[in-house]
Amino acid sequence: MVVFSFTPLAGRLFSLLFLSNAVFARPARSTVETQGAVLGRSDAPVPPDSLGLVSSGTDSLYFTNITLGGLQLMVQLDTGSSDLVVNLRGRQLDVNNSTNIHVKAQYVEGEADGVVAFADLQLGNVTISNQAFLNVTDLTNFNTLGDGILGVATTNGSTVFHTLINSLGEDTAAKLGQSPMQSLFTQRPDLASTFDLQLGRSNAVGDIVPSTFLVGEHDKNFEQVVNAPQLPSFSGAHWSAPMDHMTLNGQNFTFNSTILVPPGKAAAALDTGFPFPLIPAAAVDNIYSSIPGAMRNPQDDLGWIVPCNASTNVSFVFAGQDFFVHPLDLTIPTVTQVAASDGSMHNSTICLNTFHGYTEMPGEFAGFTLILGDAFLRNVYASFNLATGAGPFVQMVSTTPDLSAAITEFQTKRSADLATLPPVLDPATFIAMTQANAGSPQTPSSASQIADSAATPTQSAGPEISNGAAQLTVGIHGVLLGAALLPLVFFM
Ligand SMILES: *[C@@H]1O[C@H](CO)[C@@H](O)[C@H](O)[C@H]1NC(C)=O
Ligand SMILES: *[C@@H]1O[C@H](CO)[C@@H](O)[C@H](O)[C@H]1NC(C)=O
Ligand SMILES: *[C@@H]1O[C@H](CO)[C@@H](O)[C@H](O)[C@H]1NC(C)=O
Ligand SMILES: *[C@@H]1O[C@H](CO)[C@@H](O)[C@H](O)[C@H]1NC(C)=O
Ligand SMILES: *[C@@H]1O[C@H](CO)[C@@H](O)[C@H](O)[C@H]1NC(C)=O
Ligand SMILES: *[C@@H]1O[C@H](CO)[C@@H](O)[C@H](O)[C@H]1NC(C)=O
Ligand SMILES: *[C@@H]1O[C@H](CO)[C@@H](O)[C@H](O)[C@H]1NC(C)=O
Ligand SMILES: *[C@@H]1O[C@H](CO)[C@@H](O)[C@H](O)[C@H]1NC(C)=O
Ligand SMILES: *[C@@H]1O[C@H](CO)[C@@H](O)[C@H](O)[C@H]1NC(C)=O
Ligand SMILES: *[C@@H]1O[C@H](CO)[C@@H](O)[C@H](O)[C@H]1NC(C)=O
Ligand SMILES: *[C@@H]1O[C@H](CO)[C@@H](O)[C@H](O)[C@H]1NC(C)=O
Numbered sequence: 138m139v140v141f142s143f144t145p146l147a148g149r150l151f152s153l154l155f156l157s158n159a160v161f162a163r164p165a166r167s168t169v170e171t172q173g174a175v176l177g178r179s180d181a182p183v184p185p186d187s188l189g190l191v192s193s194g195t196d197s198l199y200f201t202n203i204t205l206g207g208l209q210l211m212v213q214l215d216t217g218s219s220d221l222v223v224n225l226r227g228r229q230l231d232v233n234n235s236t237n238i239h240v241k242a243q244y245v246e247g248e249a250d251g252v253v254a255f256a257d258l259q260l261g262n263v264t265i266s267n268q269a270f271l272n273v274t275d276l277t278n279f280n281t282l283g284d285g286i287l288g289v290a291t292t293n294g295s296t297v298f299h300t301l302i303n304s305l306g307e308d309t310a311a312k313l314g315q316s317p318m319q320s321l322f323t324q325r326p327d328l329a330s331t332f333d334l335q336l337g338r339s340n341a342v343g344d345i346v347p348s349t350f351l352v353g354e355h356d357k358n359f360e361q362v363v364n365a366p367q368l369p370s371f372s373g374a375h376w377s378a379p380m381d382h383m384t385l386n387g388q389n390f391t392f393n394s395t396i397l398v399p400p401g402k403a404a405a406a407l408d409t410g411f412p413f414p415l416i417p418a419a420a421v422d423n424i425y426s427s428i429p430g431a432m433r434n435p436q437d438d439l440g441w442i443v444p445c446n447a448s449t450n451v452s453f454v455f456a457g458q459d460f461f462v463h464p465l466d467l468t469i470p471t472v473t474q475v476a477a478s479d480g481s482m483h484n485s486t487i488c489l490n491t492f493h494g495y496t497e498m499p500g501e502f503a504g505f506t507l508i509l510g511d512a513f514l515r516n517v518y519a520s521f522n523l524a525t526g527a528g529p530f531v532q533m534v535s536t537t538p539d540l541s542a543a544i545t546e547f548q549t550k551r552s553a554d555l556a557t558l559p560p561v562l563d564p565a566t567f568i569a570m571t572q573a574n575a576g577s578p579q580t581p582s583s584a585s586q587i588a589d590s591a592a593t594p595t596q597s598a599g600p601e602i603s604n605g606a607a608q609l610t611v612g613i614h615g616v617l618l619g620a621a622l623l624p625l626v627f628f629m
Pocket of ligand 10: 482483484
């Protein structure tokens with residue numbers, strides 16, 4: 138059974154408040170006229186042809202608009218799956234064909250049942266004709282904010298394709314059942330077979346960096362991406378790359394190899410469907426224990442509570458190149474209620490780890506050592522190449538090349554963010570208060586235990602709260618078809 142990972146629920150595109158140019162090492166952008174609007178505030182214009190990508194809430198999941206059979210839909214962009222899955226909720230569209238071929242798309246969290254249909258799919262000004270998609274009839278444990286999921290991985294990972302082989306035969310499936318991106322480049326040989334993503338960063342105050350989603354071209358400010366090392370993507374269902382190691386304050390941390398990658402490398406999925414990366418528990422402990430004042434979350438074996446203004450120097454190394462993690466991406470401010478000694482409840486802000494630990498990978502990620510989700514991906518401009526020939530590969534340029542500048546920016550932006558939130562508690566005080574008050578609410582969990590599907594209620598520090606809006610899902614959610622189940626965290 139093919140399994141896909143898919144992007145989690147609440148998407149977030151980039152919303153960044155002006156990242157300084159120093160941080161991005163690129164000149165001020167000049168022009169605008171975005172075809173796909175960028176949600177939220179963005180002072181750095183995205184490239185004119187960007188298809189539009191926005192995050193839901195505080196950098197949770199990333200969404201883009203598509204037009205399917207004339208109907209505009211907002212779908213989650215997922216580099217960890219290969220099918221277009223849409224929940225029409227009764228809306229009609231112009232189909233080219235409908236079938237009663239049943240498909241069950243499984244994700245790390247939940248599954249979508251439906252039937253295969255075909256319609257013209259527009260991404261910005263590009264039209265893919267007669268694209269196969271899953272018309273959802275039934276959702277199980279599936280909770281997405283948008284209208285569905287656009288899986289942008291290769292046909293090899295497509296559940297629709299594999300189902301069509303069984304029903305219509307290989308030749309017809311190969312003609313009609315390609316994944317959206319593969320259909321696009323098959324139909325448009327005039328275009329370079331690439332799509333580029335830069336996930337934006339936001340905080341409660343607004344956008345810091347906008348998101349970019351380009352098809353067949355590169356952002357003028359990142360054209361050097363064509364010269365970056367070609368990292369072979371070794372798994373059809375998930376965009377991925379072999380990783381050298383992690384560095385922590387200049388020290389190497391080496392991961393175990395698996396059969397998916399050459400000896401000495403670690404198999405890393407690059408999955409926009411995971412707001413929070415999933416890495417070995419030992420690596421999580423390594424990262425967060427290096428932050429002075431950080432403490433283990435007493436109610437989450439794999440989680441950490443970290444002083445909100447503190448950070449550490451982490452990079453992931455691909456083909457000998459460092460990709461630093463911006464300190465803003467290492468921890469997430471989270472609002473929770475704490476009981477004071479008189480029993481009264483108070484909203485407080487604490488900061489939790491964004492790199493989550495696992496003791497066992499979700500099944501569909503067998504052979505992977507890391508799932509580098511959005512908290513990592515915001516630090517790269519990535520070009521995904523569906524080249525035929527040698528096979529798909531990824532090229533990446535760092536968007537956090539200057540760690541000193543990022544640390545300076547962290548201090549400013551994090552302070553501004555915290556100023557809009559309830560009082561901050563340092564980890565020791567928070568833990569002492571929660572332990573002194575039996576019966577107080579649970580410590581928010583970092584949602585890292587895959588087997589534990591219970592959602593842990595906490596509050597997000599995202600803009601939704603300051604706006605008084607209702608509910609934001611910031612969980613790890615990983616997925617549409619076939620991904621393993623990860624718990625959601627609802628920040629309400
Ligand atoms: C999608 O379309 C809606 C409605 O036209 C618009 O408000 C939103 O900004 C668009 N989102 C993106 C990511 O372009
Ligand atoms: C699919 O449907 C659209 C809209 O009805 C139409 O314009 C297009 O020609 C059809 N494509 C095929 C291959 O029939
Ligand atoms: C429509 O789908 C059916 C399978 O349900 C297939 O037999 C038929 O050939 C398709 N028609 C076209 C025009 O693709
Ligand atoms: C989309 O439109 C832009 C500007 O109008 C153009 O530069 C670009 O090449 C077009 N993209 C495609 C794939 O046609
Ligand atoms: C999607 O499925 C529903 C339920 O089976 C059906 O009523 C609807 O016409 C289908 N829509 C398309 C576009 O195939
Ligand atoms: C697709 O999968 C098959 C078998 O799993 C493999 O041989 C082939 O190289 C893959 N193709 C791509 C483009 O990943
Ligand atoms: C880390 O690994 C790289 C490449 O394997 C090596 O060149 C470098 O010397 C190592 N650094 C340390 C501090 O061990
Ligand atoms: C590597 O494998 C060994 C043996 O299975 C295990 O003890 C160790 O924790 C693993 N290291 C990492 C970083 O996963
Ligand atoms: C964080 O804030 C605390 C309390 O205000 C202060 O003592 C500490 O030095 C700050 N740490 C950093 C790294 O700025
Ligand atoms: C905590 O914050 C929530 C959301 O803003 C608010 O509804 C609630 O009243 C606050 N609780 C307290 C005790 O201040
Ligand atoms: C972290 O990186 C900054 C910027 O390069 C550097 O000034 C600082 O000394 C580093 N900290 C550690 C503990 O290596």
